[in-house]
Amino acid sequence: MTDTISALPFDHFSGFLKGEGIRIETGPFITRLQTKLTDVIENLALLYSDYPISTEAGFSDFHLDIHKPNSIRRWIHPQVNFTFDGITPFKPLPRPQAYAIFEWGLNWCISNYAHQYLIIHSAVLEKNGAAIVLPGIPGAGKSTLCAGLALSGWRLFSDEMALIEPSSGQLVSSPRPISLKNESINIIKNFSSSAVFGITINDTTKGSIAHLKPQIESIQRCKEKTTPRIIAFPKYRTGARTSLTPLTKSRAFMTLCENSFNYSIQGKLGFETIKSLISSCDCFEFEYSSLDEAIKTFDTLIEQME
Amino acid sequence: MNLVVEALVNPESVKNLSDTQWDLLIRQARSSELLAHLYHRFMAEGIFSSIPEKPKNHLKSDEVLATKQHEAARWEILQIYQALESIGTPLLLLKGAAYLHADLPPAPGRFFSDIDILVPKTVINDAEEKLHQWGWLTTHNDDYDQRYYRKWMHEIPPLQHVGRHSTIDVHHNILPLTARLHPDPEKMIQASVQIDESFELYTLCPADMILHSATHLFHDGELEHGLRDLVDLDRLLRHFGNDASFWETLINRANEIDLSRPLFYALRYTSKILNTPIPLKALNSKQLDKPAYPVQFFMDHLFLRALAPAHKSSNDWFTGIARWFLYIRSHYLRMPLHLLIPHLFYKAYLRPYKEWRENRGADSGKKTGGHKESESEIDIFE
Incomplete structure (x- = not known):
């Protein structure tokens, strides 16, 4: 192709x-x-x-x-x-x-x-060869953050699903248009003049939604897998100060299981895969209201990584 | 083009498939619920690693699901066992659950939606009550359905667990009481064999197991998974048929319990479609209840189509008609006309009318009625 x-x-x-x-x-x-x-x-x-x-x-x-x-x-x-x-x-x-x-x-x-992968409900992006996993319940601001990062030089893997290869523990990239809802659409339109949106679809069960076109580099490099290094559970709260709080691995483990589509189907292999994911990553809770500051936080975090 | 049958008969043949043929094979296998089965066949033949990456992923993905289902089913079987332990009659597993628990060749990669058990009719009320106490409740709340099942059928209405949603079909016979053929469940229970060292879990003896599977496929008309069920028969016949004396036992047993006709069809179509090695002596046995030639000719046309994968690529102009004929036939075999006609009339007209009356005003305009649509809402998880 x-x-x-x-x-x-x-x-x-x-x-x-x-x-x-x-x-x-x-x-x-x-x-x-x-x-x-x-x-x-x-x-x-x-x-x-x-x-x-x-x-x-x-x-x-x-x-x-x-x-x-x-x-x-x-x-x-x-x-x-x-x-x-x-x-x-x-x-x-x-x-x-x-x-x-x-x-x-x-x-x-x-x-x-696609149960050949362990699938977690999560956005995934990569920079400098290291990936961040942003799992999130609906409304946590995961997609907005994902769109902001994707428009700021991060390579998009997915805005919805982290695909993890159980044999290697690596993340597989399947970039697709990022689905944004309601206010997020305008936030991202204002954030970047280069953002390209598809039609806005009103009155869905999620309100209005529109899809952001992914950057071409993400698509061209989609065969490159990468190692997960950071797991951050994002939470958008109006007026919140940007804060990145370390999260215990045990807590992160449980929350990842809850956010997985097929953890229970994978059985023992699912447990092993999440275990190796957790042990290769630093885990955080991340609260934000300013998208610019949020992006700066992750840029700094990734630069500090070896 | 029936690639899934080709792959079942000669797994090596997939080595030469093009991408486009793999595409069709995976789709046909999925619609026949045979993806995970093929995974295990290719593994056993040592050719799985030579399969291209993409089709391999689909086989693997389905195998992950089948394994999960088997784990869950093993646990459900022990729950049912515990629930029924105090009744004091042996618990007999049928079909998928039996293949799984007895570790028989059809088991690897086989999906089954519910667990089928057989208990003597005398204890069926006790069994239902015990299962009720353990959380399995009846699924048909319509009075007519309840009466219909309990009066005429070979099972009580399916039971579903309130928490885990697992379903059990509790049988006291293998065919409806109104059916043309009259197998004696007592004889089958008496001949049953234990399949667990620690628990009193039983299943039908080899001959009865094959006869039950054949009856289910060729007499009871559940052709939804026709090819998959034929594969069960193929695997069982190859397994038990290794013992040369088995064939005579099988044919005699079929006559003894009035299931000779379904056995004839089973032997005919497994050998015709899946190349099952059946001794000519068995295939041509005078003891088998063969239909007259014109009937056989006609049935060949019906079954050879209905047993193809339920995928549009395997259909021809006659497939729809063939499936429809077999559907009608299965009803005809199930019940005499004086019972069948009122029953179909009820299902077609009276029930929709009753439902319409009950729903009138309640949620007007919500249901389009009659038209069969998918019931689930799209999963939007973003």
Whole structure:
């Protein structure tokens, strides 16, 4: 897969999506996507323009189709459906959320069908060969911090899922557009003039969401794995002073387990993997309200590391 | 193109697959619930390491899930054992749970959604009560369903654990009481074999185990995992068939418990589809209850399609019709028409009407009704 979407005329790109589908490579996963929905096609053309793609047949990890259900609902309160190789795992969503169902659906595929990795609900970024893992419950400000770092010279691994290879303990990179919600969208728009956003989708169960296009370097270097060095549990609190508090390894261990999608499925191997992750990392609780200060904190922390 | 059957019959053949063929094989294997099974087959054949990285990951991922499920099932089996210990009758495991606990060849990588057990009909009420005390509650709260199961079926309505959501099917027979064939569960219980050194856990004897699996697949019409169930039969027949005297025992037993027809189909289609080595003497045995030639010809057309992977790549114009015919056949075999027709009428019209009446006003407009849709909300974890 050497072509990128930007090298393909839009008409061809759109034609393939509407027909046999396009295969898009996001790190270790290849997704074959078919869709006839123009908003999805346009948003993909913008957000995925730097990703390797192929219009040829070959191995794909996930075969996805985003389409309108074949029912009367096509006309009254239109909806959108997500199918995974012919299976429809969820109830349809309102039609305007078509692009979101693609991103959510792909996350669902990874968390359900990629148990070769231990998967933790977490943002992951790398600088100077060392990675930080930012696990977080929804609303903790994980994605905002992740977007800020990604726009400040950090290499994005993922804004949602830390993929850890149990055999090596290394983090695998699968950079995708960063999903931002509500106020975070404007915070990041104001933070960097170079931030490129896809369409804003309103009225989802999470409010308004928009996706930030990842920096090209993250995509080009996505085959480079890295060693985790810092685990920080971020927490955004209005007016809070920036504070990085060391966290005991035992506490960090338990919280990571709670934030893992497949820790319990992995059994003993899951335990060993988290154990080795914890022992190779410094663990912190991180509270912030200023994004600039937060980025400075992590820049300093990573520079001090050997 | 049926790549999954090709891989099952001749695992070495996957060495020559292109990326596009691997793509199709993984998809067919997933829709047949055979990914983890193939992982173990490739491992046993020593070819797993030569498989390309990407398909390998999918086999591995599914194997992780199967192992987790087996661990959980082993624990559930002991819970059920403890719950029923005081009744004083042996606990008999069936199908997936039995293969797992007895460490039989179909077990590695096999998924099963519920644990099937067989108890004598005389103690079924006690068993239900004990399981209730341990947290397994009935799942069908509809009066009609409860009556239907208890009056006509070979099992009580499935029980589900309140906390862990594990499901048990408690059987007292292997076919509905209304079915055309009448296997005697007493005989099967008497012939059962112990499969645990420390606990009084039993399963059907080898011949009965094969006959049960065959009956489930070819008489009871659950073709949802048709190919996977055929693989079970293939593994069991290869395993027990190593002993040359087994085939005669099997055929005689089939006649003894009225399951000769399902055995005929099992032998015919495992050998036809999965190349199961069945001695010609057994395959052509006069003792087997074969259907008349035209019927056999027709059934071949139905089963050879219905037993292909449930993936669109294996379908032809007749596949849908074949599955539909077999569905109708399974109902016909389950119940005489004077019971079946009112039952289907209830399911098709009366129940939706009752539900509509009960839901009217409660949540108007929420359900589109009739149309079968996925019930789960999308998981948004960001």
